[in-house]
Amino acid sequence: MSAPQPAAAIDGVTTEPAAVRVRGARRTFTADLAPVRALRGVDLDVRQGEFVAVTGPSGCGKSTLLNVIAGLDAVDEGTIEVAGERVDGRDEDWLARFRRGHIGFVFQFFNLLDGVSALDNLIMPGVLAGMKRRAAESRARDVLDLLGLSDRAEQVPAVLSGGQRQRLAIARALVNEPTLLLADEPTGALDSEGGLEILELFRRLHGTGQTIIMVTHSPEVAAGAGRTVRMRDGRVETP
Ligand SMILES: Nc1ncnc2c1ncn2[C@@H]1O[C@H](COP(=O)(O)OP(=O)(O)OP(=O)(O)O)[C@@H](O)[C@H]1O
Numbered sequence: 001m002s003a004p005q006p007a008a009a010i011d012g013v014t015t016e017p018a019a020v021r022v023r024g025a026r027r028t029f030t031a032d033l034a035p036v037r038a039l040r041g042v043d044l045d046v047r048q049g050e051f052v053a054v055t056g057p058s059g060c061g062k063s064t065l066l067n068v069i070a071g072l073d074a075v076d077e078g079t080i081e082v083a084g085e086r087v088d089g090r091d092e093d094w095l096a097r098f099r100r101g102h103i104g105f106v107f108q109f110f111n112l113l114d115g116v117s118a119l120d121n122l123i124m125p126g127v128l129a130g131m132k133r134r135a136a137e138s139r140a141r142d143v144l145d146l147l148g149l150s151d152r153a154e155q156v157p158a159v160l161s162g163g164q165r166q167r168l169a170i171a172r173a174l175v176n177e178p179t180l181l182l183a184d185e186p187t188g189a190l191d192s193e194g195g196l197e198i199l200e201l202f203r204r205l206h207g208t209g210q211t212i213i214m215v216t217h218s219p220e221v222a223a224g225a226g227r228t229v230r231m232r233d234g235r236v237e238t239p
Contacts, residue, residue, distance in 0.1 A: 017084030019180055019211040020046040020069055025078035027064055038064040039075070040234035046213060048179075051206040053222035054215045056231035062215040065231070066182050069213070070103050071095040083179045100129045104173030106183040110165045112157040118144065118168050119153040122175050129176050136175075143171045147201065163194035170201060174210075181205065183214040187221050199224045 027039040038061045046052050054062050067073035068080055071087045080087040083102055087095070099105075113121050119140055126136030144150050147167045157165050166186060173181055183202070187195030199221050202212055206226065214225060222228050230237040 016048055018045050018081070019048045019050065019083060020044065020213065021079075021081040022065075022069065023079045025065070025068060025075045025080065027061075027068060027073065027075050037234050039068070039078075042078070042231075042234070042236050044229065044236055046211065048211055049206075049209050051202065051210075051212045051226040052214070053225035053228045054213060054231060055217070055219070055222050055228055056237075058217075060231045061234040062231055063184050066184050066213065066215055069180075070105055070182055071099060072105075100125070100176060102179040104170075104176070104178035104181045106166070106169050106173045106181070106186045108185040108188040110157065110169040110189075112165060112169055112172070114157055117154050117156055118149060118160070118171075121157065121168060122172050125172060125175050140171075140175060143175050146174075147171045161194075162190050163197055166190060166194070166198055167201065170198070174205070179211065181210055181212045183212065185215055185217065187216065187218060192220070195221055196224075 022042055022044040025039050025042040029036045029038055042061070042065060044065070054065065056062055064073060068075050069082065069087070071090065075088050078088070085098065087098065090098070113124070119137070122140035122143060123133065123136045126139055127133055131139070141150070141153065144153055147170060149164065149167055149171060152160060152164060152168070157168060160168065166189070170186070187198050190198065195218065202214065203224055206212055216222050228238070
């Protein structure tokens, strides 16, 4: 009789570390009179290459979950691993470096630099990550091309449509080739057509192997992901 194989080999999936592994994550906010228990013991596993939608009622903790995965916010208890690295309990310098190398974040309202061109919005993260300006520009132009924005390179975000701005924000998130793309309501500021275009873009990226976790209120958008994780009252209902 042969020895039992490790679970990963039986699955035939992968022996690489999970893209994300969250265990017992708790986060309470105390800014108001009554403490708000935003995360009440969240467990979540996301495999590399998965496209996961996180849904649930307003205030159930979706954004907080994304923020603790990105190390933008800290858990009070529990552990967060991204690409096999513990993210919880790290200092700001470590987290900033880790984010630059591993995480792309897309926000509902784009968070672009308004005063500079689309191209410069993309060059900056590369330079901050230590690339030479010329290499960063070359990479930025490649990503603009990938997202169909080459003809907008010299324009400032204000003259772009909402959908183009979000594509530019996604381009910026991708410029450092992140292990993990996190998106918080990326279609929330767009009309339904614009939202579905962004969903198609995520599906294309997923097709190239990109791991994506996307928070969305829209059932239509969530249906386009590979898996839906539902949250309620600071907990994951469907792991
Ligand atoms: N910085 C903060 N200070 C105080 N309370 C906060 C903070 N961030 C979030 N909360 C509270 O934590 C709870 C969870 O918020 P969170 O933004 O994670 O929910 P959400 O599911 O993303 O909501 P929505 O769908 O409305 O964006 C809410 O009650 C919210 O008011």
